[in-house]
Amino acid sequence: MKNFVSYLRDPMRIKWMLTLASLKMFFRQREAILWTVLFPLLVVVLFGFVRFNGMGRISLGVVNEGGAAGADLLTRIKNVRTFEVSEGTRESEMSELRKGERDLVLVIPAGYVPAAATEMTAFGDLEAKPQVTQLGGLVLQRVFDESAFAGAPGLRRTTLSTIPFKSRNLTYMDFLLPGVLSMSIMQAGIFGVAFGFVSLKKRGILRRLWVTPIRPSDFIIAQVAMRLLVILFQMTIMVGVGVLFLNLHFIGNLALIYLLGMLGAVVFLGFGFSLAGISKSEDQVAPLANIITLPMLALSGIFFSRSNLPGFVGAMTSVLPLTYLADGLRSVAIDGATLAQVTPQILGLGLWGVVSCALAVRLFQWE
C-alpha cells in the first residue's frame, strides 16, 4: 500500500520514465537515425543537385524603358536560347532578382538607339553567381553588337556594365528543404507510430504491460512525447545542417517553425495511431500508410511547386495537411512569414489535428 501512495503522489514520473525508455530504444536502432535524419538530408542534397544541373538557362529580367527601339532589342534577346526572359517593371524585376528568381536584370534606358553609343546597365549578384552573371553579360554584349551592325555599320558600340547586386539568391534547395522536412514529419508520425505500435501489439509486449498497474494512457502519452521529441530533434538537425552546410537562406522565426512542425506532428501521429488501431500486423499497415502518404507526397508541393497543378486539383490539394505544413514551413523559413501570415496554415493543421486525433480515439484497439 505504501507504494500505491507513492504512485499517486508522483503520476508524472512513470510517464517520464516510459518516455525516456522509448527514446533510448529509438536511438539505439541504427535504422532510426538513418531514416529520420540521413535519408531526408540525402533527398535534399540529391534533388537539389540534380535540379541545379538541369537548369542550363540563364534567367534574365528585362526592364524596357526604351520604347520601340527597346522592344526591338528585347525581341533579339528573346531569340537567344541561353536566356529565359521575363519582362517587367524595374521594381518587380529587382524584387525578383533579390529573391534569386532572376540571375540578371537588364535595364534598357529611355532614349535607347541601337547604333548610338550607349551605356547599358545590368544588375546581377556577382558574388553568389559569378559564372552565370559574367556569361550573361558576355552574351548580352554580343546581342548589342549584332543589333548595332544591323542598324548601321558605323559601329559605335553599346557597352554593358554589370552592377553588383546583393540578392538573397534563393535556390531550389531553399524550396526543397522545408518540403522534405514536412515529409519527414509525416513519415515519422504515420509510419513510425503505426509500425512501431503494431509490432508491440503483435509480439505481446503490450499484454505484458497491462498486467502491471500502468495505465494505457500513461503509455500513449509517453509514446506521443517520445515521437514529438524525436521530431524536434529531426527538425533541429535538418534546419541546422541546411543553414550550416547547404547554404540555406533561412530568415524565419525558429519558434514558429517548431510550432508548425509540432502541429503537423500531432496531425500525423493521430493518423499513425488510427492505423495502428485498425491493423493487426505490419502487412496491413504498409498499404494503408502508403495510400495516405503517397498522394500527399505527390500533390502537396514537397518537391515541385503546386502552381503547375490544374485548377481543381490545385484547389483540392490545397487543404491537405501536408500542404498546410509544407506551405507554412516554407513561407516562415524563406519568406520570413509572421504568425499572422501563417494563420491559415495553423488553423488548417489544427482542424486536421482534431480530425486525426478523434479518429485515433475511435479506432484504437489494444489487441
Place this chain on the structure above:
Amino acid sequence: MTETPDVVLEVKELVKRYGEITAVDGVSFSVRAREIFGILGPNGAGKTTTLECIETLRPVDAGTILLGGLNVRAQAQEVKRIIGVQLQSSSFFDKLSLAELLLLFGEMYGRSVDPLALLDEVELRDKSRSQVVQLSGGQKQRFSIAAALVNDPVVIFLDEPTTGLDPQARRHLWGVIKRIRSEGKTIVITTHYMDEAEELCDRVAVMDAGRIIALAPPQEMIDALVARGFRKERVERLASLEDVFLSLTGHTIRDE
C-alpha cells in the same frame, strides 16, 4: 505485516466464453499461501484463459475471483500490484538491457528495484547488460520470472515456463521456482510435463474442455489410480531415456 490468510486465491464458478467457445466452464479452486499449485491439461483445455482471467487481462463472463482479499473484477488495479505474471507468449522491449528492463518494470509499480539482486534470483547476473533477443530460451524464461518478481508479488503466475527447455534447464528452473516459494511466495504454474508437476507442485488441478476434472496432491492422485487397480503394462524400468540424457550431458545447467 497483517496476518496472511491461509487461502490467497479463490476462484468460484469462473466462466469465460470466446464467442461460441466456452473456454472456461465453471471452474472453482482455491490456492493456499506458499503453495505451488499446478494446472495440467491438454492443449486448449483452458489453462491460459483461466490464468488470464485471474491476471485481469480478460473480462470474465461469470463467477468470482478473490485474490489476497481483493475482488479481481472490481479491484483490478489493486490486484495488479500484488501479482507477478509470466505470460505464455509475450516478449519484452528490444534495445533495452535486462537491467534497464527491470528498472523500468519496477517504475511501473512505483518502485526502484535492484536489478542485479533480481537477476541473481534467476542466476542471470552476468547477462545484465544483454538484451532479451540475445538470450537462449531458458534464459528468456528465467528473465521473465525475474520481471515477474519486481513488485515483490504475493502470487506469481507462470504459464508453461519450462516448455521448450532442455532437461538441465528445466531442472534449473525448478530450483529457481522452489527458491522463490521458500521466500514466502505463492506460485500458480501450468505445465505439460508430468514429472515436473510431480516434482514441484503441492497440489494439481487437471483441466479438460474448460472444466476441472480432478484436484489433489500428485501423490494422492497416483495412489488413487493404483488403488483402482491400475497397473503399468511394462514393469518399471530402472532408467529412462531422460536419465540417459542427463547422465551423458551432465546435471549442470548449460548457459553460455
